[in-house]
Each structure stands twice: as C-alpha cells, then as structure tokens.
Amino acid sequence: MSQKKENIKLDPPRAPKGMRDIVAKEYYYYQGFFEKAAEVATYYGFKPIETPLMEETRLYTSGIGTDTDIVQKEMYEIKTGSGSIPLALRPEFTAGIVRAYIENGMQTMPQPVMLYSYGQCYRHEKPQKGRLRELRQFDLEILGSEKSIADATVIKVAMTTLEEAGHNNLQLSINSIGDKACRNGYRKELTNYYKKHLAAVCKDCKIRVKNNPLRLLDCKDEKCKPIKEGAPQSVGFLCDPCKQHFKEVLEYLEALKIEYTIDGNLVRGLDYYTRTVFEINAKAMPTEKKTDTETEKNNEESPKTEEPILLALAGGGRYDYLAKTLGFKKDLPGIGVGIGVDRVISTEGFNQELAPRILKKPKIFFIQLGFSAKLQSLAIIEILRKARIPVMQSLSKDSLSSQLGTAEKMKIPFTIIMGQKEVIDGTVIVRNMDTRSQEEIKVEKLTEYVKKIK
Ligand SMILES: [Zn+2]
Numbered sequence: 264m265s266q267k268k269e270n271i272k273l274d275p276p277r278a279p280k281g282m283r284d285i286v287a288k289e290y291y292y293y294q295g296f297f298e299k300a301a302e303v304a305t306y307y308g309f310k311p312i313e314t315p316l317m318e319e320t321r322l323y324t325s326g327i328g329t330d331t332d333i334v335q336k337e338m339y340e341i342k343t344g345s346g347s348i349p350l351a352l353r354p355e356f357t358a359g360i361v362r363a364y365i366e367n368g369m370q371t372m373p374q375p376v377m378l379y380s381y382g383q384c385y386r387h388e389k390p391q392k393g394r395l396r397e398l399r400q401f402d403l404e405i406l407g408s409e410k411s412i413a414d415a416t417v418i419k420v421a422m423t424t425l426e427e428a429g430h431n432n433l434q435l436s437i438n439s440i441g442d443k444a445c446r447n448g449y450r451k452e453l454t455n456y457y458k459k460h461l462a463a464v465c466k467d468c469k470i471r472v473k474n475n476p477l478r479l480l481d482c483k484d485e486k487c488k489p490i491k492e493g494a495p496q497s498v499g500f501l502c503d504p505c506k507q508h509f510k511e512v513l514e515y516l517e518a519l520k521i522e523y524t525i526d527g528n529l530v531r532g533l534d535y536y537t538r539t540v541f542e543i544n545a546k547a548m549p550t551e552k553k554t555d556t557e558t559e560k561n562n563e564e565s566p567k568t569e570e571p572i573l574l575a576l577a578g579g580g581r582y583d584y585l586a587k588t589l590g591f592k593k594d595l596p597g598i599g600v601g602i603g604v605d606r607v608i609s610t611e612g613f614n615q616e617l618a619p620r621i622l623k624k625p626k627i628f629f630i631q632l633g634f635s636a637k638l639q640s641l642a643i644i645e646i647l648r649k650a651r652i653p654v655m656q657s658l659s660k661d662s663l664s665s666q667l668g669t670a671e672k673m674k675i676p677f678t679i680i681m682g683q684k685e686v687i688d689g690t691v692i693v694r695n696m697d698t699r700s701q702e703e704i705k706v707e708k709l710t711e712y713v714k715k716i717k
C-alpha cells in the first residue's frame with residue numbers, strides 16, 4: 264500500500280536539464296565579468312542594446328541557415344495560439360541585433376554602429392556533452408563597416424575583456440572563408456575532395472557534402488579528423504579583395520601585438536559568415552588523468568602529450584550578407600563576437616576577485632543598539648547611500664560585541680555606533696577599528712566626516 268502511494272508522488276520540480284541557478288558568489292562572478300566587459304566595450308565606443316529573448320523563428324531559419332545544428336536540432340521553439348507567428352528563444356545574438364539595427368533605422372546614425380549586449384541564449388544541446396542549454400553570452404557587434412579595422416577592433420576588445428577577467432594564456436585562431444566571389448570555387452574543390460573520401464567519413468559528413476560542404480570542417484568526429492586535416496584550405500582560394508582584407512586584419516593584429524594562428528579548418532558553424540572567422544581559446548595544460556579508465560590506459564601506453572588543450576572562450580566573424588538574407592534591401596556589412604561567459608567563469612585563470620561595483624569594499628559597518636536606534640538606522644544608511652558610501656550592517660543582531668565581531672571579521676575599517684543616547688543627541692559614534700579611537704559626530708555632519716576619514 265505505502266509503496267503504491269510513493270509511486271504516485273512526483274519528485275519535486277528541478278531546474279530543467281542543462282539549465283542552472285546562479286547563486287551567491289557565482290552570481291557576483293557573472294555580474295563582475297559583465298561590468299568589466301561593459302566597461303571595456305564602452306571605452307572602445309560600444310553602446311548597449313537589449314533585444315528580446317525571443318524572435319520570430321524565421322529570423323533564425325533564414326539568417327543562420329537551416330543546415331546548421333543550431334537551427335536544425337538545437338532551437339527552442341515556442342508554441343503559442345494557433346495562427347500566431349512561430350517564435351524561438353534566441354540561440355545567439357547576431358541575427359536579433361541585425362534585425363534591431365534595420366527595424367530601428369540605425370542606418371541613419373553615424374556608421375559604423377557599435378553595440379554590445381549580454382544575456383541568455385538557448386540551445387537544445389545533447390546533455391551528455393555536459394553543455395549548458397541555457398548559456399550566457401557577452402556579445403559585441405560592429406555594423407555598417409566592411410573595413411578590416413572593424414574586424415581587428417572586435418578581436419582586440421574581446422581579447423582585452425578576457426585578459427581583464429584574468430585569462431592571460433589566450434590563443435587566437437583566425438581564418439578567412441572568402442566571399443561570394445571566391446567561396447564557390449573553394450566549396451567545389453572541398454566537395455570534390457570529400458567525394459573522393461566519402462567512405463571514410465561519418466554519417467553526418469556524408470549529408471554535409473551535399474547540403475553544406477563548409478561545415479565538413481566543423482565535424483568533431485574522430486573518424487573524420489584525418490580527412491579534415493588533408494582537406495583544401497579556404498585561404499588558398501581567396502580572391503584579391505578577400506586576400507587584401509585578410510592581410511590587413513593580420514597586420515592590425517601584428518601592430519596590436521596579438522599573436523595568432525591561421526587555422527584552415529576554422530569555418531564556424533553558422534551559414535552567414537564571410538571572410539574573417541576567429542576563435543579565442545584559453546590554453547590549459549592537460550591535467551593528469553583523474554580516474555584513468557582501463558580503455559584509456561590501453562590506448563595510450565605512455566601519454567607524452569604536453570600539448571595544451573584549447574578551450575574556446577569566444578568566437579565570431581564577419582557577416583556581410585546576413586542583412587540581405589533577412590530581407591534588408593541594402594548590404595549591411597558587419598562583424599561580431601560572442602563571449603561564452605559560463606566558460607570564462609568556469610575556466611582556470613578567471614579572476615574571482617572581479618567583484619561587481621555594488622560589492623565595493625565597505626568602509627563602514629553600522630551598529631545599532633536598542634529599539635530607538637534601530638528605528639533610526641535605515642535613515643542613517645540612506646544618508647550614507649546617497650553620499651555613495653558603502654555600508655554593511657547586521658540589522659538582525661542586537662548586541663554590541665556580536666556586531667563589532669562581525670565588523671572585525673569582515674575587516675571593515677570603521678564602525679558607526681548608534682545607541683539610545685546618540686538617538687536623543689542626534690549624533691553617532693564613529694570608531695576606528697584599527698586604533699580603537701572614537702569620536703562623536705552630529706548626524707548632519709556625518710557624510711562630510713566619513714568622506715574625510717581614511
Ligand atoms: Zn564527420
């Protein structure tokens with residue numbers, strides 16, 4: 264009987280697979296990173312934009328392309344009432360921002376338009392990969408410029424942002440996949456090459472040969488690795504303008520002292536990329552096997568691989584034809600980068616001290632004694648907040664010693680003490696926690712006084 268009852272009872276609800284709560288310290292990592300990234304972007308002239316979390320599904324099917332995993336298998340579609348236009352949760356930022364540029368008439372603004380955005384993206388990834396289905400990205404876009412300096416700017420800002428977040432061991436992979444004029448020739452060559460090796464490639468690649476040959480180089484299947492390595496590379500097929508553009512991008516990088524590797528296999532998974540594509544990786548040394556499984560042991564007798572592992576922290580590229588595929592009349596050249604914030608935070612090197620502004624080290628700990636002081640305490644905190652003086656307090660504690668103890672533990676240099684007598688006198692006691700000296704200060708003089716003490 265009781266067994267039966269238990270079967271009926273449902274487990275309590277959990278966060279959806281691949282989605283997670285961000286609490287306490289971790290929340291501040293995200294916020295700290297966002298503030299740093301927004302600050303760097305602002306210094307370089309980027310302005311903020313926020314677009315809806317949902318867009319019409321066709322924005323992604325026509326923009327990103329139906330042959331990509333992102334659209335084919337990974338998009339979250341929203342079912343609403345019958346007859347309504349299908350919506351999807353955004354799998355990435357660029358298509359939505361290009362749509363917003365057009366819809367808001369940003370072509371009449373001084374060009375290029377430089378935008379940054381931050382927030383969640385949704386991809387229904389296979390859970391066994393340990394990937395998040397709700398991921399957070401910091402995104403930068405430069406719209407309305409086909410100049411190579413725009414490419415270099417986006418790369419530089421992304422690199423600087425990651426460095427400011429503590430990642431000093433970065434590696435930049437870059438490639439050019441050409442444009443309308445030269446890509447078809449390359450695509451043909453690539454298709455011919457793969458047709459010769461069709462027997463040796465994976466199931467997905469057999470389809471890609473027909474539908475989207477560029478994506479053959481994206482294949483992560485071990486089986487396809489040797490074929491991929493021998494494949495013709497796009498840089499060998501670039502037309503003169505593409506060659507010139509790529510050369511200039513590399514020259515900017517050299518002038519900025521940014522090291523790069525030209526990676527002929529780098530094409531990025533999205534249909535809309537043209538010319539420059541790139542990825543910024545964190546170089547991590549492989550950790551000693553935690554629990555070496557038997558199979559691994561058998562396969563590699565003496566693993567002498569000192570090669571660093573590359574963890575992609577950011578990726579992007581140029582998308583000069585995207586706007587037209589979305590129905591925009593004119594060409595709208597653009598380049599952007601998405602920084603995978605979850606990766607940035609969880610990868611070794613991230614500076615966990617990167618605290619958000621609201622966490623600026625408090626200078627004052629406010630201590631109240633007795634009910635009348637408690638009544639006044641919020642007013643005092645408000646006076647200090649208005650003067651932008653960060654204050655900590657523990658309003659639920661009552662005894663002087665426990666409140667002093669907390670202030671000491673938090674290493675806060677000054678305390679403001681307010682008891683019954685001070686409430687009547689309209690004063691507070693300011694105590695230097697280091698020297699233990701203290702002074703009685705009139706409430707109206709408090710901010711002036713606190714601003715001076717060091
Ligand atoms: Zn494959």
Ligand SMILES: [Zn+2]
Nearest residue numbers: 442445502505
């Ligand atoms: Zn070209």
